Amino acid sequence: MGAIRIIRPGLLTTVQDLGRWGYQAQGVPVGGPMDPYAHRLANLILGNAETAATLEITLIGPELVFEQDARFVVAGADLSPRLGDRAVPMHTVCAAPAGAVLAFGARRGGARAYLAVPDGIQVPPVLGSRATQLVSAMGGVEGRALRAGDRLEIGTAGGAHAPPGRSRRAIVALPARGAVVRVLPGPQAGYFTDAAMATLGASRYTITTRSDRMGYRLDGPRLEHARGADIISDATPLGVLQVPASGQPILLMADRQTAGGYPKIATLITADLAIAGQLAPGDWIGFEICSPRQAVAALIERERPFVQG
Amino acid sequence: MRGPRAKAGPRIVGAGDSTLIVEFEARVSPAVNARALAVARAIAAAGFAGVRDIVPTYCSVAVSFDPLRTDVTALGAALEEAAARPAPRGRRTPAPIEIPVCYGGTFGPDLPEVARRAGCPEEEVVRLHTARVYRVYMLGFVPGFAYLGRVDDRIAVPRHATPRVRVPARSVGIAGFQTGIYPTETPGGWQLIGRTPLEPFDLGRAQPCLLQAGDAVRFVPISAGEFARLSGEAAPA
Numbered sequence: 001m002g003a004i005r006i007i008r009p010g011l012l013t014t015v016q017d018l019g020r021w022g023y024q025a026q027g028v029p030v031g032g033p034m035d036p037y038a039h040r041l042a043n044l045i046l047g048n049a050e051t052a053a054t055l056e057i058t059l060i061g062p063e064l065v066f067e068q069d070a071r072f073v074v075a076g077a078d079l080s081p082r083l084g085d086r087a088v089p090m091h092t093v094c095a096a097p098a099g100a101v102l103a104f105g106a107r108r109g110g111a112r113a114y115l116a117v118p119d120g121i122q123v124p125p126v127l128g129s130r131a132t133q134l135v136s137a138m139g140g141v142e143g144r145a146l147r148a149g150d151r152l153e154i155g156t157a158g159g160a161h162a163p164p165g166r167s168r169r170a171i172v173a174l175p176a177r178g179a180v181v182r183v184l185p186g187p188q189a190g191y192f193t194d195a196a197m198a199t200l201g202a203s204r205y206t207i208t209t210r211s212d213r214m215g216y217r218l219d220g221p222r223l224e225h226a227r228g229a230d231i232i233s234d235a236t237p238l239g240v241l242q243v244p245a246s247g248q249p250i251l252l253m254a255d256r257q258t259a260g261g262y263p264k265i266a267t268l269i270t271a272d273l274a275i276a277g278q279l280a281p282g283d284w285i286g287f288e289i290c291s292p293r294q295a296v297a298a299l300i301e302r303e304r305p306f307v308q309g
Numbered sequence: 310m311r312g313p314r315a316k317a318g319p320r321i322v323g324a325g326d327s328t329l330i331v332e333f334e335a336r337v338s339p340a341v342n343a344r345a346l347a348v349a350r351a352i353a354a355a356g357f358a359g360v361r362d363i364v365p366t367y368c369s370v371a372v373s374f375d376p377l378r379t380d381v382t383a384l385g386a387a388l389e390e391a392a393a394r395p396a397p398r399g400r401r402t403p404a405p406i407e408i409p410v411c412y413g414g415t416f417g418p419d420l421p422e423v424a425r426r427a428g429c430p431e432e433e434v435v436r437l438h439t440a441r442v443y444r445v446y447m448l449g450f451v452p453g454f455a456y457l458g459r460v461d462d463r464i465a466v467p468r469h470a471t472p473r474v475r476v477p478a479r480s481v482g483i484a485g486f487q488t489g490i491y492p493t494e495t496p497g498g499w500q501l502i503g504r505t506p507l508e509p510f511d512l513g514r515a516q517p518c519l520l521q522a523g524d525a526v527r528f529v530p531i532s533a534g535e536f537a538r539l540s541g542e543a544a545p546a
Contacts, residue, residue, distance in 0.1 A: 021361040021373075025349070026518045027448040027455075027492075027510075030362070126512065136452050136493070187324040187332075232335055233449060233456070235364040235371030237328040259366055259449030267325030270376055295326040299376055 002068040004117065006150040010062035010104065012213075015121050015140035015152070016114075016254075017053040020129035024235065024258040031133035032254050034112050034213060035277030037171045037302060038076030042116035044306060046073045046093060047162040052120025053130040055146070057113040059280055061104020062146065066096040070154060071161050072117050077110030077278055078174060092167040109174030110278035119155025133255055134213060168305060172274045178204070178284030179275045183241065183266040184295060188231065191263035192243070196223040200241075200265060201289045205249070209281045213255035216276075218285065222247030223265060233261040239268030239276070241287075251276065251285070271298035319344075319392035321385055327376045329385055331392045333368045337458060337486065340396045341368045342446050346523050351391040357384055365522055366447045367456070405442045405527040406520065408490070408505050410481050411536035412438075416504035419469075423483065423500050427463045435530055437461040438502065443488065445524040453492035453510025455520040460488050472498035479505050481528070506531075506540030 006013070016039060019032025033039035033056055040050040055062075061079045066072075071093055074081045081088035081104050088094055088102070096102065104113070123130050123140055132140025141150055155161075189197060205220035229245035235258065236242065241249045242262040251268065252260075253276070268276055269290065279285055290298075319333045331348055333341045342365075349365040352372055359378030364371040374384065412435045413420040424431045443457035459465075460483055468484040473496060476482070480491045482499030491497055492509035509519045520526065531539070 023452075024362045024364045024373075025448060025522065026452060027450060028452040127517075135495075138452070184323065184325050187322040187328075187330050232337060232367045233447070234332075234366040234369045235328075235330065237324045237371055237373055239325050257450055258364060259447065264324065267323075267328070269325055270327050292323070292326065296376075299326065303377060 001122065001153045002066070002070055002118075002156050003151050003153050004064050004066055004070075006062055006064050006146050006148055006152075007101065008063040009146045009148055009150075010057060011060035012058040013062045013146045014056050014132035014134070015053050015123055015130055015146075016056045016132060017120070017130045018051055019131050019254065020127050020133065020139065023127050027258050028127060028138070029133050029136055029255055029258055030238070031129070031131035031139060033114065033277070034254050035076050035114070035274055037274040038112065038277070039114045040306065041091065041168060041171055042073045042075035042114040043120070045075065045091060045162060045166060045168050046071060046116045046118065048116055048118070048120055052116065053123065055115040055121065057104065057115060059107055059111055061113065063101060063103040065101050066098060068098045068156070070096050070118060070156070071164060072096060072102070072115060075114050075116070075170070077113040078108040079113050080105030080108055081113070089167065091170055093162045093164050095164040109176055111280035112277055117154040118161050122153035122155070135255060171302065171305065172278075175275055175278050175283065178286070179279060180286040180288050181272040181276050182269045182288045182290040182294065182298065184269060184292060185266050185289060186264070187240070187267070188263040189265055191225055191227055191231070192265050193224045193226045196225075196265060197289065199223060200249070200287050204284045204286045207279055207281050207283050207285055211281050213253060215253050215256055216251040216279070216285070218249050218251065220248070223249055225263065229262060231261055231263050233259045236260045236264070237267065239270075239273065240264040241266045241268075253277070269295040269298055271295070271302040274302060321388055321392070324371065328371055328373045329381070329388055330369055330371045331388050333392070335368055337367050337446065339444050342444070343523070344392070344394075344396050345370050347394065347397045348388065348391040352387060355387055357387070360384070366449065403523070403525050405525040407527050407529050408507060409531040409535065409539060410503040410505050410528045411531050411533055412503035414533070416480070416536075417502040419482075419500040420502045423464055423466050423502055426466050429463070434464050434502065437464050438483075438488065439528045439530055441527075443526045445520045445522050445526060447522050448518060448520070451493060451495055453518045453520075455489055455509065457488045457526055459486040466500050468498035468500065472496050476501065477504065479507070479509070481505055504536070506536050506542070
């Protein structure tokens with residue numbers, strides 16, 4: 001076993017895998033990567049299983065040292081990674097000699113980068129997952145964001161891992177300052193006026209600073225309820241747009257609660273998690289209402305790099 | 310309460326491309342909730358490839374799946390079939406799980422307010438809260454948080470307009486017709502009337518959750534001394 005040591009943690013760096021699925025009926029939130037495609041791609045390029053735990057790095061990256069020779073891949077947001085004084089190419093297997101320091105700089109595009117290391121970050125699984133869920137303080141390192149001095153075990157550089165230089169293209173063009181994502185109406189579109197759906201499809205919303213891994217609180221044209229803003233609490237699936245009485249929607253993301261009592265006008269399509277997960281407070285977000293057929297086509301397109309291996 | 314088709318039978322709606330939801334009549338009732346739990350059990354037993362999570366709530370069940378691995382048409386058909394079945398009969402009401410609660414004082418800072426709103430002494434609030442056997446309708450909000458109902462209308466006080474920033478773990482509260490226990494310290498808006506020495510959620514147990522949807526629960530009043538003995542924690546003055 002090798003290890004990496006955190007010198008500076010950055011803004012919000014957490015251990016993530018594909019999430020703690022299967023326990024929402026117990027009230028346990030799923031967690032997992034905000035951009036699951038970039039997480040999976042980082043693992044794919046390095047030769048890991050896609051379930052291997054990566055570090056999710058948010059806007060301002062950490063500074064960390066490899067305690068032994070190790071290969072790694074950075075995918076997703078381009079936060080100007082560098083190894084020592086050399087720039088690290090995105091989506092490419094790189095070799096770090098023992099003692100090398102990986103650091104990050106300016107945000108060039110996207111919001112969340114994923115660092116894959118051999119065999120993944122070796123924190124103990126909690127309820128079957130290594131994903132950090134900050135609100136329930138579960139998974140990762142003591143259920144919290146990384147701190148200076150944390151030491152994380154990883155696999156070794158050898159074995160079946162991909163050779164340095166192996167590279168893949170990014171999954172999506174990284175959004176710059178904002179993006180349009182596709183949604184399907186529902187599950188509670190009937191709780192809103194027809195005008196609300198039209199407004200949603202025609203407007204740009206700002207992702208406010210009160211946004212986090214649980215959800216993006218949006219600011220923009222009000223979405224009018226047709227029959228009140230309260231429902232009997234029900235499940236809150238990944239990517240739903242719930243609308244409280246204020247009419248300002250909240251896009252529920254990885255760390256969302258398992259249930260909520262607000263009507264949900266529309267739901268992000270799975271493929272566009274790759275875009276939504278790369279947005280940050282201050283960016284704008286727009287919603288294109290699409291059809292189930294378009295959602296399936298988008299999903300197949302998004303999966304192409306993974307199917308080809 | 311309200312719903313686009315509150316009178317219609319169960320309907321299946323999608324949430325994006327990776328969740329199907331069965332919505333029953335939009336009301337809080339043991340019979341409706343029992344049907345939702347039965348659908349959740351049926352789908353779990355069917356063992357569909359790619360299903361990630363089955364989340365029963367008061368009157369609905371959400372099934373989240375991997376859209377690349379799950380046969381959505383077959384899943385939808387199975388949900389429809391399970392939802393069409395009548396409420397399960399013959400399932401014995403389980404024996405109530407007894408939850409000891411130390412009411413009032415610093416453990417239940419809102420007990421005086423609940424009593425004032427109910428127009429009765431604090432002892433009567435405690436009597437009403439402990440008189441009923443409650444149903445666990447669902448778990449949610451945070452790990453192990455069980456939504457119990459219905460409380461007596463006289464003590465069904467609304468939650469605080471502004472939630473507390475910190476509600477201590479194991480606090481017992483009321484929010485409208487619901488009552489419940491905070492498993493961990495979180496922000497929360499429920500009216501706090503007491504505290505239990507039991508742990509609602511403990512990863513050290515084989516089954517971390519003390520309560521499961523469908524369980525029956527009765528609260529039992531205990532003294533500060535008993536609380537201290539059961540929890541190994543200092544009781545309030």
